[in-house]
Amino acid sequence: MNRALPVVRLRVPTDEDAVAWHRLFDDPDVMEFHGGRSAELYVYEELTARQRRHDAELGFCLWTMLDEEGRAIGFTGGQPWPHEWGPKGEIEIGWRLGRAYWGKGYASAAAQETLARLRAAGVADVVAMVRPGNERSVAVARGLGMELAETFPHPRFSEDALCFRLDLQAGHTE
Secondary structure, eight states: OOOOOOOOEEEOOOHHHHHHHHHHTOSTTTTTTTTSSOOOHHHHHHHHHHHHHHHHHHSOOEEEEEOTTSOEEEEEEEEEOOSSSSSTTSEEEEEEEOGGGTTSSHHHHHHHHHHHHHHHTTOOEEEEEEOTTOHHHHHHHHHTTOEEEEEEEOSSSSSEEEEEEEESSTTOOO
């Protein structure tokens, strides 16, 4: 069954979005594959500030995801892989939603918009790093046409992180 995806808007994160992200992600279910608990507010303040810099310098970032009523419901976007392990030097696409918004198509809709924006910014290919067992994120990645390409040993967990890849230029002509 193919249902219509919801309307979702993306914007460069504001200072207020740090508070919204902190509130939305303060849920053990949301953080299950991100260390199990929400980060402190200052972490989200630093993250939103870094995303504003990415947008200014690169033309893309992790954008705040807004629902039909303009409420912040999470983030999605692309950023340079921020760790010393894994796909260093590559652009990672990612998403995270508040629990109340799962299963409604928001992540898929926002990730599709993200791919269009990354293509327009000249990004040639992207990766999505997903922890094993995170079937919701695997489904979003596969729905975007991404394929599991390799694994990387995770430095904090006794598992290999799954690395999905997508060539953004394949099949697109200007």
